[in-house]
Amino acid sequence: MTEILEPTEKNLLKAAKAIRQNGLVAFPTETVYGLGGCAFSEKAIVKIFEAKKRPRFDPLIVHIAEKDDYSLLCSIIPSKAEKLIEVFCPGPLTLVLPKKVSVPDIVTSGLDTVAVRMPSHPIALQLIKYSKCPIAAPSANRFGHVSPTQAEDVLSDLGDSIDFILDGGPTTVGVESTVIFVTEEETILLRPGGIPIEDIEKVVGRVNVKMKISKLLSPGLTKKHYSPKTPLYIYEGNFDKLIEIDVNGYALLTPDSNFAIESTIFSLSQDGDVKEIAANLFHQLRTLERMDYRAIIALPVKQNGLGHAVMDRLIRASTGIVKVENHKLIFIDR
Numbered sequence: 012m013t014e015i016l017e018p019t020e021k022n023l024l025k026a027a028k029a030i031r032q033n034g035l036v037a038f039p040t041e042t043v044y045g046l047g048g049c050a051f052s053e054k055a056i057v058k059i060f061e062a063k064k065r066p067r068f069d070p071l072i073v074h075i076a077e078k079d080d081y082s083l084l085c086s087i088i089p090s091k092a093e094k095l096i097e098v099f100c101p102g103p104l105t106l107v108l109p110k111k112v113s114v115p116d117i118v119t120s121g122l123d124t125v126a127v128r129m130p131s132h133p134i135a136l137q138l139i140k141y142s143k144c145p146i147a148a149p150s151a152n153r154f155g156h157v158s159p160t161q162a163e164d165v166l167s168d169l170g171d172s173i174d175f176i177l178d179g180g181p182t183t184v185g186v187e188s189t190v191i192f193v194t195e196e197e198t199i200l201l202r203p204g205g206i207p208i209e210d211i212e213k214v215v216g217r218v219n220v221k222m223k224i225s226k227l228l229s230p231g232l233t234k235k236h237y238s239p240k241t242p243l244y245i246y247e248g249n250f251d252k253l254i255e256i257d258v259n260g261y262a263l264l265t266p267d268s269n270f271a272i273e274s275t276i277f278s279l280s281q282d283g284d285v286k287e288i289a290a291n292l293f294h295q296l297r298t299l300e301r302m303d304y305r306a307i308i309a310l311p312v313k314q315n316g317l318g319h320a321v322m323d324r325l326i327r328a329s330t331g332i333v334k335v336e337n338h339k340l341i342f343i344d345r
């Protein structure tokens with residue numbers, strides 16, 4: 012039976028003991044909830060992949076509680092990485108660096124690099140400290156589903172396959188960490204996330220953004236992920252056209268509450284504040300999939316700061332795009 016625990020000192024010790032005994036504990040971070048197991052225990056890592064139904068070729072992030080522990084897991088720490096650690100750790104930044112041989116291959120899916128992050132959430136930090144080992148943790152959702160931002164989301168996705176869920180309430184950032192690959196020569200963005208790329212560039216100069224979001228918008232180019240059970244379509248085109256037509260039966264997901272239309276509107280923020288949008292996104296998607304809509308029509312979000320990560324998640328969650336033509340909704344699957 013999975014037990015939800017209040018994050019008391021006693022319960023943190025209980026959860027840490029489970030980690031030391033190859034068990035699994037879901038815990039809050041500032042981004043989303045993670046499904047944790049001891050990074051040095053192959054037995055625990057196998058359980059993580061099985062609980063999530065995650066393919067073994069998709070490597071895990073290892074979480075640490077001290078900046079110094081980067082050197083426990085990574086064989087080389089380029090000077091750019093050191094600068095990033097100095098500025099952004101603890102926080103929602105994951106660095107992919109050459110791994111030490113002591114990091115089990117199953118954690119990194121056989122790659123010679125390891126993804127490492129020091130979260131800033133006090134419960135996560137305390138759990139790692141008490142466990143006395145780095146904690147490998149993917150997001151605590153079923154593979155492909157929306158990431159969990161509260162304890163109940165973890166319970167509904169992963170049911171009985173974990174020992175404990177530490178309940179720290181809703182997470183604050185709401186989208187996962189920014190993942191970047193760093194060498195002496197270059198910095199490559201692997202996943203936009205909680206630290207905006209603009210902030211990273213202020214510290215290390217130009218970041219190579221391999222996947223341009225504009226490219227992602229063309230259907231077919233991205234893998235589906237983060238998907239709610241109700242199909243989600245991204246609205247493309249002039250908003251005025253949408254206002255003119257009947258969108259009964261559809262949920263409109265809007266970045267702010269200024270969209271005047273007679274329909275069912277779910278605003279991700281009051282006035283377009285991107286931090287608020289990010290914090291509400293996954294919870295709103297999980298709420299909507301439990302309702303009876305034919306589809307979710309998501310209006311695009313401005314792609315600056317955290318908006319980059321929000322748009323990335325919306326695109327990956329999407330079944331396709333929707334347009335208005337001749338006063339009708341036209342759905343185009345990708």
Ligand code: TXA
Pocket residue numbers: 040042043044045046069070071072103105107119122124125126128130148149150151186187188189190201202
């Ligand atoms: O905010 C977060 O990052 C959350 C919390 C729990 O820390 N974790 C999370 O983990 O989002 P996950 O497993 O859902 O996503 C990890 C991403 C995946 O896209 C994975 O492919 C990538 O990081 N990754 C992990 N190790 C890697 C490596 N060695 N090289 C390249 N990408 C890697």
Ligand code: MG
Pocket residue numbers: 149150158
């Ligand atoms: Mg994930």
